[in-house]
Amino acid sequence: MSSALTGLFRHPIVQAPMAGGVSVPRLAAAVSEAGGLGFLAAGYKTADGLYQEIKQLRGLTGLPFGVNLFMPQPEYPGASTGSTGAAVAAPPSAAAVEVYAHQLAGEATWYETELGDPDSGRDDGYDAKLAVLLDNPVPAASFHFGIPSSETLESLRRAGTFTLVTATTPEEALAVQYAGADAVIAQGVEAGGHQGTHRDLPEQDGSGLGLLSLVAQIRETVTIPIVAAGGIMRGSQIAAVLAAGASAAQLGTAFLATHESGAHDVHKQALTNPLYVRTELTRAFSGRPARGLVNRFLREHGPYAPAAYPEVHHLTAPLRKAAAKAKDPQGMALWAGQGHRMARELPAGQLVEILAAELDAAMTALSGTGDPR
Known part of the structure; x- marks a missing residue:
């Protein structure tokens, strides 16, 4: 496990950055203060709005946190390069x-x-938001919908920022490592919200890998640390992805229902509503x-x-x-992962503590040093 990654948290629990007003500073601060790694979501915000949220978060905690950026999108879905090197675009x-x-x-x-x-x-104001992170370095930065340039990743590294990039296949994970990212976020098909595929190919809709299979395959493909994401709601599931080769787990839906989450109350209630x-x-x-x-x-x-x-x-x-x-x-x-019915309405810090205790109990059971019941 990377010491640079483990230096960002006390518990291997990362709060997923959920755009649209969910991952507010008070949520990220509560998670970081409890020993996890809180995240802000820059998606759909202005660069100044991001700067103000970072400033507010720093006023709430002196512990590490992260910021997530959406990568600019190609002109047409599925744009690629043909065998002759010429651009081939979808209609x-x-x-x-x-x-x-x-x-x-x-x-x-x-x-x-x-x-x-x-x-x-x-482009979701990508360049302006990146400039914010380079001018005011944060402990961690993650990227969704693609891979930043190697130059960008190196610039962030020189600024002292640990970089992570989402991947949904072993091939994408290998490309993440090749570009020079510090870690890869392995996002299973169970995950709520947007799939972080690097190319949006309609013919591949619904063909994503389940998280445990994805983590195991990526572990055999890359050497950089893996953060597992997708449907994780309990400490025992965190133990499972750690056993499969991940260094930490990223949870989104689990934190969606917490008191500090900026999600609409209707959204929070729907997670456990038997209607859904x-x-x-x-x-x-x-x-x-x-x-x-x-x-x-x-x-x-x-x-x-x-x-x-x-x-x-x-x-x-x-x-x-x-x-x-x-x-x-x-x-x-109503974005939600497959484990949404297991959501717990708790303060975010308390949820981190419960997840950490569940993780410890599961790891003890796996090691055979305790009662497996």
């Missing part, structure tokens, strides 16, 4: 987005709002595969949503905001 998504907008017209009428502008930007019996990967809300609780919006629009991120995200943003304002869970993006 433009503008027409498909326009068709989807017509389908959502009824939703806009129902929620008395306008659809968003799908052409509101593709399962989750599903969908493009309905953002145009990229993301796992959420199956509600009316997902059922009605998921089958028709195009592979167009972030265009669909921008398009549906006012709908999701209006649904949340109306406290209507049937129109909200």
Whole structure:
């Protein structure tokens, strides 16, 4: 296990960065203060908004924390390079987005709002946010939807920042190591929210690997530390991924229901509401595969949503905001991992302590030094 990684926490528990207002400074601070590694989510924020959250978090804790950035998206989904070296792009998504907008017209009428502008930007202010992290170095930075350049990773390393990049396959993990990242986040298909695939290929929808299999395969592929993510809700599951070769576990849905989480109360309540019996990967809300609780919006629009991120995200943003304002869970993006029914409504610090105790008990049982019951 990397000493640089273990120096960031007392317990191998990482709070996943959940964009959209969930991973607020008070949540990250509570996790870090309890011995885990708290994270801020820069996604969908302005660079100044990120700077202010970092400043606020530093006022709450002097312990290590991390910041997550979304990588800029290629012009077309699935863009790649052909055998001749020439760029080969998927068909433009503008027409498909326009068709989807017509389908959502009824939703806009129902929620008395306008659809968003799908052409509101593709890079999420990446360069400006990266500049914030280089000018005001943070202990850890992670990246989703792709890999930063080797130069960027080296610049962050020189600034004293530990870098992590999400991967959903062994091949992506190898590319992460080759680029020079300090660690890889192995995201299993069980994970809630957006899958961090490096290329959005519709033909691969739903084909992701389960977490334990993914961690084991990545462990045989790379030498850098692995942080396992996907459906983890209990300390015994953390012990399982550690046994499979991970150095730490990243939990998102488990912290979604905590007191400090910035998630809407309706979202928190839905996690354990028997009305929502399962989750599903969908493009309905953002145009990229993301796992959420199956509600009316997902059922009605998921089958028709195009592979167009972030265009669909921008398009549906006012709908999701209006649904949340109306406290209507049937129109909200209720991101959740497969273990959502195991969510516990606790203070985040207390959850870290309970997870750590469960982990210790499971590790003792695995070692054969205690009662396995």
